[in-house]
Amino acid sequence: MAEQGKFWRAVVYGSLLIAAVYYLLPLYVMLTTSVKSMEEIRAGNLLSLPLDITFAAWSKAWSTACTGVECTGLQPYFWNSVAMVVPAVAISTALGAVNGYVLSKWQFRGSEVVFAMILFGVFIPFQVLLLPMAQTLGLFGMANSITGLVFVHVVCGLASTTLFFRNYYVGIPDELIKAARLDGAGFWRIFFRIILPMSTPILTVTVIWQFTQIWNDFLFGVVFSSIDSRPITVGLNNLANTSTSVKEYNVDMAAALIAALPTIVVYVLAGKYFVRGLTAGAVKG
Amino acid sequence: MSNTNGTAHYGFAERWLPRVVLAPSFLLSLVFIYGFIAWNGYLSFTASRMLPNYEWVGLAQYEALFASERWWVAVQNLGLFAVLFIAGAMGVGIFLAILLDQKIRAEGALRTIYLYPLALSFIVTGTAWKWMLNPGLGLEKLMHDWGFTSFTFDWLVNPDYSIYTVVIAAMWQSSGFVMALFLAGLRGIDDSIIKAAQIDGASLPRIYWRIVLPALRPVFFSTLMILSHIAIKSFDLVMALTGGGPGFSSDLPATFMYQMAFTRGQMGLGAASSMMMLATVAALVVPYLYSELRSKRRG
Numbered sequence: 001m002a003e004q005g006k007f008w009r010a011v012v013y014g015s016l017l018i019a020a021v022y023y024l025l026p027l028y029v030m031l032t033t034s035v036k037s038m039e040e041i042r043a044g045n046l047l048s049l050p051l052d053i054t055f056a057a058w059s060k061a062w063s064t065a066c067t068g069v070e071c072t073g074l075q076p077y078f079w080n081s082v083a084m085v086v087p088a089v090a091i092s093t094a095l096g097a098v099n100g101y102v103l104s105k106w107q108f109r110g111s112e113v114v115f116a117m118i119l120f121g122v123f124i125p126f127q128v129l130l131l132p133m134a135q136t137l138g139l140f141g142m143a144n145s146i147t148g149l150v151f152v153h154v155v156c157g158l159a160s161t162t163l164f165f166r167n168y169y170v171g172i173p174d175e176l177i178k179a180a181r182l183d184g185a186g187f188w189r190i191f192f193r194i195i196l197p198m199s200t201p202i203l204t205v206t207v208i209w210q211f212t213q214i215w216n217d218f219l220f221g222v223v224f225s226s227i228d229s230r231p232i233t234v235g236l237n238n239l240a241n242t243s244t245s246v247k248e249y250n251v252d253m254a255a256a257l258i259a260a261l262p263t264i265v266v267y268v269l270a271g272k273y274f275v276r277g278l279t280a281g282a283v284k285g
Numbered sequence: 286m287s288n289t290n291g292t293a294h295y296g297f298a299e300r301w302l303p304r305v306v307l308a309p310s311f312l313l314s315l316v317f318i319y320g321f322i323a324w325n326g327y328l329s330f331t332a333s334r335m336l337p338n339y340e341w342v343g344l345a346q347y348e349a350l351f352a353s354e355r356w357w358v359a360v361q362n363l364g365l366f367a368v369l370f371i372a373g374a375m376g377v378g379i380f381l382a383i384l385l386d387q388k389i390r391a392e393g394a395l396r397t398i399y400l401y402p403l404a405l406s407f408i409v410t411g412t413a414w415k416w417m418l419n420p421g422l423g424l425e426k427l428m429h430d431w432g433f434t435s436f437t438f439d440w441l442v443n444p445d446y447s448i449y450t451v452v453i454a455a456m457w458q459s460s461g462f463v464m465a466l467f468l469a470g471l472r473g474i475d476d477s478i479i480k481a482a483q484i485d486g487a488s489l490p491r492i493y494w495r496i497v498l499p500a501l502r503p504v505f506f507s508t509l510m511i512l513s514h515i516a517i518k519s520f521d522l523v524m525a526l527t528g529g530g531p532g533f534s535s536d537l538p539a540t541f542m543y544q545m546a547f548t549r550g551q552m553g554l555g556a557a558s559s560m561m562m563l564a565t566v567a568a569l570v571v572p573y574l575y576s577e578l579r580s581k582r583r584g
Contacts, residue, residue: 106303216406267404
């Protein structure tokens with residue numbers, strides 16, 4: 001019996017390790033490919049270790065690789081993404097926080113309807129919004145601009161941020177609010193003095209969630225941007241799909257890693273909060 | 286809370302402030318979500334091509350859509366992709382969750398490894414898998430180096446198989462998510478049930494199959510919802526991995542919509558196809574939300 005138990009233990013650990021290798025392999029391939037030269041890639045195979053490590057592909061991906069006709073590397077697109085992500089995350093998170101506060105602690109006639117309305121936005125396939133949004137952004141002179149992208153991300157991110165905060169604030173006892181009211185504190189005072197100081201975990205979850213979503217977005221990026229406002233995902237896709245005579249896989253992999261770096265760093269530093277966002281987004285309502 | 290005398294001591298501003306604060310978000314979603322859905326619906330009944338053209342053509346765009354071979358390829362691909370992707374991600378995810386639930390050392394580290402693909406953009410995933418699956422220097426060369434000289438793998442450029450490469454990459458990216466959801470569910474199950482069954486002499490696989498997994502039915506349904514939703518919205522991965530090709534063999538409705546509306550000047554057709562996507566999602570989500578709300582009300 002004990003022998004058998006040991007055997008199954010080994011099978012369990014073995015399977016878990018194989019799974020770990022399966023998930024890590026693409027990352028390993030990306031990393032090793034990105035520091036090889038093209039000659040070495042042709043001579044070796046996917047799994048061979050780099051013999052002569054070179055960062056030429058990284059520097060090319062960052063500053064000189066072609067993404068279509070322009071050969072600027074990913075650099076400008078990286079900064080476009082930064083310029084888009086920061087305000088979009090800040091605004092959608094701030095709106096989500098006050099929405100969640102009202103929807104959980106200051107309900108009024110009809111506020112549940114508003115909540116249901118905002119909530120359904122989580123499920124909408126954004127394809128139905130693309131054409132009218134393109135028209136509208138054009139109308140307001142925001143077509144192909146970072147401002148336009150920020151606006152779209154705020155509108156489409158509201159559903160998740162509101163949901164996150166509302167579900168978190170529902171767990172804060174109403175007595176706390178009542179007591180503060182008896183002391184004469186008003187709507188904003190309660191929010192800034194009581195609610196907000198208790199919100200660090202959910203703020204972290206929401207900021208990380210929105211950051212990852214918006215940084216990784218491709219749909220809005222490809223539809224609502226032009227050369228000057230392209231986010232990094234669109235830059236990467238153009239770079240990897242630019243048909244040149246010789247396919248430079250090392251540059252592609254370096255570019256993919258550059259695009260992935262910010263979200264990977266966030267994941268490594270605050271993975272716990274990222275996973276909490278995932279599961280919170282999953283268990284809705 | 287706005288009707289009793291308890292509220293008398295806070296004034297007019299306090300009663301209206303919550304509404305005022307919620308108003309911008311309410312208006313944003315009313316106009317830019319619901320208004321736009323209506324606008325998009327209207328576009329799908331017009332003759333719009335490169336530019337919007339509000340000439341009413343009734344169901345002509347839908348007729349054109351249903352007569353389009355490319356649309357049916359996209360729909361078929363979606364069916365194939367959804368079934369394989371959901372089954373695959375569920376299978377791998379549930380299996381890993383059960384294994385991780387066996388009091389594993391280094392569970393945290395393993396979980397971190399299984400979940401990191403979720404932090405990546407589908408474009409990154411697509412670019413990476415495009416390199417690994419490419420017929421020249423990728424997997425095929427590796428197998429040749431290992432001595433399997435007759436091994437060929439051309440799915441990426443083979444119109445009959447290109448959609449399967451999307452399944453492979455999507456499974457890699459999302460199966461960790463299923464693991465996380467099920468692991469959370471497993472942790473919520475009372476240990477004493479399992480212990481009692483063990484005392485009764487039931488084997489562990491049997492306990493999981495007959496007792497634990499049935500208890501996770503709600504997790505199963507919400508995971509199913511999320512994965513179908515991911516499948517219907519899938520766009521980035523196809524664009525990065527196959528670009529919908531070769532030809533349009535790996536098109537999905539989302540890439541079809543993008544091509545029609547934004548590169549081929551078939552705005553009306555694109556609008557009609559996006560309405561079909563919305564209808565599909567609604568057909569899944571509305572009954573789900575309804576049953577969720579009903580079960581909650583029952584307590």
